[in-house]
Amino acid sequence: MIDLQTQAMSCISEGKHAYLYSPNIPQTLLIHPLLKIVLDMRAEGVDLRVWVNGLENFGCLDIKGEKTSRKELEYYIEYSFFLEAHGYLKDIKKSCLKDLYIDAEIVKENLRATPQISFEVTERCNLKCEYCGYGELYSGYEDRIGRDLPLESAKSFIAYIMKLKESASSNRLVTSTAVTFYGGEPLLNFEFIKEIVKYIDQFKSIYTQFIFNMTTNAVLLDKHIEYLVENRFFIAISLDGDETQNSFRRFPNGESTYGKIVGNVMMLKEEFPDYYNDYVSFVAVLHSKNSKKKWRISLETSLKKKSYSQT
Secondary structure (H helix, E strand, C coil): CCCCCCCCEEEECCCCCEEEEECCCCEEEEECHHHHHHHHHHHCCCCHHHHHHCCCCCCCEEECCEEECHHHHHHHHHHHHHHHHCCCCCCCEECCHHHCCCCHHHHHHHHHCCCEEEEECECCCCCCCCCCCCCCCCCCCCCCCCCECCHHHHHHHHHHHHHHHHCCCCCCCCCEEEEEEECCCHHHHHHHHHHHHHHHHHHCCCCCEEEEEEEECCCCHHHHHHHHHHCCCEEEEECCCCCCCCCCCECCCCCECHHHHHHHHHHHHHHCHHHHHHHEEEECCCCCCCCHHHHHHHHHHHCCCCCECCC
């Protein structure tokens, strides 16, 4: 019998979706089928880096029924090592639902101990980036028709989570949680964000601290920055570097976004320097027009910033 309190495991649901359950975090992640195969091979003791080096370097591969390339397979192998380094794969086991029953209490325990709640505030976006996962370069994605997340649904979810935490008997109850807003462009549904922050305020006596996060393209930052500063939002601004490096990020009419974004960032830096230093970071997509080194140099020289990550 699998001990769900101590063992990480990958499993397939009755709906054929793949999941990684990690009680060490604790989290349950929906994962790609190839990552499920990789995790199962790890559980069997396979040296994955040696194994993948023996595969064909070109063409399509069939790995246990999944069509893939060696490059894609190497990505998921390295991703498995990333998960291991961050504590997700302690005593990894493989299983199927015929070997495992995850009951309601296990689900509630994971929800009760969750360190982060993320809201996709809206599907709407005020940019048309060339590499967007919902853009013309890709196919097979869900339709994006400009829907906003219903406010009452979000409130009901928060209330349910807070009720679980209030009645918790587990010593894994965390003392703070991050509430993250993303999109689309989340600032296009700013009223939703304000209502959620206001709603959460009533739970502060139950749940010690809330940390608000947002990923934004910064186009509307000048309209809402005072509110974000007042409520101490941690902001991750999408910017790929200088004007050339950022040229894939465009307005729907094809115009460059660089001047508007940098103008808003400089306004923020000048008016709220302490907040800029402590709460603002930058994220980028690495592509053919930039590099990690060039991007960092651009941020450090033009924006005087060393807090960044990349995707």
